[in-house]
Amino acid sequence: MAMRADDIADLIRAGIPDAEVEITDLAGDGDHYAAKVTSASFAGMPRVKQHQAVYAALGGRMGGVLHALQLTTGVPK
Template identity: 45%
Template sequence: MMLPQDIQQMIELGLPDARVSVTGDGHHFEAEVVAREFAGKSMLQRHQIVYRTLGAKMGNEIHALSLRTLAPDE
């Protein structure tokens, strides 16, 4: 079972300069990620960047993840 802090740590490792907040109940999670890498990117591109930090956990241990992705100036 994944914990919110596990997901937060994985995102922070993949996006070291990001501000990350994750909440959840072990099955459904919500994450807010603020990262410079998102500047000029579409919402889909931003989500793909976050999904890459989670790798194979996405769709397996992490069943549902709601994302809010922002560039620092948003």
């Protein structure tokens, strides 16, 4: 079962409350998304830790309900 883009964004915002989230459906199939997530809480974190924070916010859905997520993270400018 595919996830909706809004559900992905809501999960990320619930786990990272100050996050700005942009979700793009890459294939139009509800299984392959790109996410751009910016958060002040990422300041000073290496990129891998930023990605781990997003995956944690998704609560184990990666690889199951959510098949593929191209992730870009950073701090607001």
